[in-house]
Amino acid sequence: MLACYFQVCGLGREEVVMSAHTDFVGQQMQGGFNPPVRSLMDIDFYKFTMGQLIFKHFRDVDATFTLINRDKSIPLAMIVPQGELEKYLDYARTLSLSSSSGISTDMALLRGMRVYGANMFFEEYMQFLEKFRLPSYRLRRVGDQYELTFSGSWVEVSMWETIALAIISELFYRKLMESLSRYELDVLYARAKDKVWRKLEILARNPDIRFADFGQRRRHSFLWQQWVLGACKEVLPEQLTGTSNTWMAFHHNMMPIGTNAHELPMALVALASSDEEMWAAQYETPRLWQEMYGPGLRIFLTDTYTSKEFFRGAPEWLAHDWRGMRQDSGDPFRIARLYIKWLQSHGVDPKTKLIIFSDGLDVEPMRKLQGEFGGKIGTSYGWGTLFTNDFIGCYPKNPYFRPFSLVCKLKDIDGIPAVKLSDNIQKATGNESEIARYIKIFNADDRDSIRPDV
């Protein structure tokens, strides 16, 4: 009937905004085929940068990744039907970075990117990616939860991490939304837009805060990530430094962000032969990394076996030749002070270096950290789940509309169990006896205990 009313004339700008809502019931395609992840580029960029390192040095190593929900109050398997999940995991396995026509935009983008210097990806790895398909998975229901396991060649199974997370995350929220009426759905999004916009307005009043989007893996949905990124680009073009999502980066002309993460030191340490070699292996990741990548990508991670111990034994060159560090667990104030002190002990001015905070951030923690460290050291923020998935309170009838702690971690490497200690006891991964052994090896007596919300 609206169409009828408007057939006389064209639609105005604000009318398009409105009529979209008014008409969309007619366009519903519920029950159709609607994959949450539709491109292998819809993945965190670090999967490519780490992937190339794994490809070069550990091509024959096998690994197992396990995806679990740490938040048992969310009965994931009761909400997301197993058949639905399998359908879209299977669909992801059909995706390819190449195309049957021989002309692949995705491959051209990866080969042609120059933001971190020319030819950052070598041709052999590109050819591997060209043929790459996601390997098989194993899905098991354990009570109200799923356990999703990926076993096989490390360089292949590693690619599942953020893709599998993004698929489950979006399917979960879609399922919650299925019972919502047309207007409830509209108001849900209205409230979420208002929420994120208010956050952006606060950040605009704090122009020293520069941040990147790290929110692909636990996002509300692909389109929602696209919306928040678009809004953010408009409101804070100078403060938004990039996105970890490769697809979003290339399609929105943003910097793709992603360096090395826990799976590298976890694997390298696990593969070492003795306690001494294990301890030393925590520095193997940055050593191999700097052989491969220039200064723009040289951001080290300190918390895999606790930051205090990392800095205690960290080689001199990490202070001088590396751009900065990423803080991903524990008390960020304590860790940042450790880094500053360590830089100073090596005669390096912290103001010339960067710390990227990335642990469960939101606007208020960013403001506090910036208040403390602004002017003392270069800062950046990896804003994740509370950027791309803050629907808290937007539909009060259903308390499940909140982010939850879905993670996909390296479980073992060539059959050897992998361990992360973390600066936060609650974010440790690995079995208990192995964790105990690692605590001794890494003198990890100085960890915080902070309940991770997301």
Place this chain on the structure above:
Amino acid sequence: MLACYFQVCGLGREEVVMSAHTDFVGQQMQGGFNPPVRSLMDIDFYKFTMGQLIFKHFRDVDATFTLINRDKSIPLAMIVPQGELEKYLDYARTLSLSSSSGISTDMALLRGMRVYGANMFFEEYMQFLEKFRLPSYRLRRVGDQYELTFSGSWVEVSMWETIALAIISELFYRKLMESLSRYELDVLYARAKDKVWRKLEILARNPDIRFADFGQRRRHSFLWQQWVLGACKEVLPEQLTGTSNTWMAFHHNMMPIGTNAHELPMALVALASSDEEMWAAQYETPRLWQEMYGPGLRIFLTDTYTSKEFFRGAPEWLAHDWRGMRQDSGDPFRIARLYIKWLQSHGVDPKTKLIIFSDGLDVEPMRKLQGEFGGKIGTSYGWGTLFTNDFIGCYPKNPYFRPFSLVCKLKDIDGIPAVKLSDNIQKATGNESEIARYIKIFNADDRDSIRPDV
């Protein structure tokens, strides 16, 4: 680029909500021809019910209506360009209830409606409407304001009232929105949706409050009225009793609401010859009305020359044969008590009668009135501008995003100035000496003074 991403598969329901926003820039048709009112049915229903009475009894009477903005802090003529306004007023004059094909849905709806009994509109009036076009107007810029005047046959010029108001109102908000970016516009609507939804949620917790939409004339836009009505129908199907907007009523299967308004007593009193006849003429409207319409439409208006005086002289049959009254100015608690007392003085149980409150309502006043009068008398609420146009605070950068007091009133009838005293001194209309004369004739010493917000 989004289309590209999604060409693989169909869109899901929530993705349509989202993608509408993401894509709409491409669909923009700014500067195009985009009339705010596109149908003569997009008018308050009382224009038809009153129109038939005027057509029957006062076909040869001339009238002048004047549209003015009472809120001088809104520089209307500086915001809405005169050419734009003329373009859409002129377009409205091309509208017709008939169609060149000879088959008119609009006429069929009016002829075929049965909600107030069969054949409520007689054929001669229908034939008049079939040929009807809006008559000419005179638009004058006075400082920062417009003065829009309609002179001619009363039954014709009367039809301009809510159409002209709705045109100016929508053009004003469109102009404010022109400078908004894509995301600002999206967030503006998101916040307005959240606001009205919260109001509906409060009303849902007060199921005794039954109300009708009276918000056509000062709405934000046609599509916004459509959205809020749709949302309201979904959330409160039992509490929403209808709409004054004829188009919305017929296209959303709702009750069209509209009885007699001030222009009838104002004209009839002005046309009377002596002071005594003028005083008596205030009851002419209900007398003529009940000859024409059945009980469903028998709602009288008391405040044209003050409610206290109206009740003092009101005929017995208004207490017995009429369904109720509408309260449109002054202290609603005082007026409702006057009505209750008057009904009791005629031996009528107020619980069998209805009072419709319609003066600048919003949720909190409705709750208070319902708390006071629920169970004592039948109540209903005509919820207008703060239902269809509450964007207050939704775009804080521009304080003009608020409703303002735009009115279109009968100025003179057959050359005789028309006067409304109202139960609120600030809502009186007419020139000062005439008002003074009327105050004496109607013993109007008991008026409230309340600044009208909308």
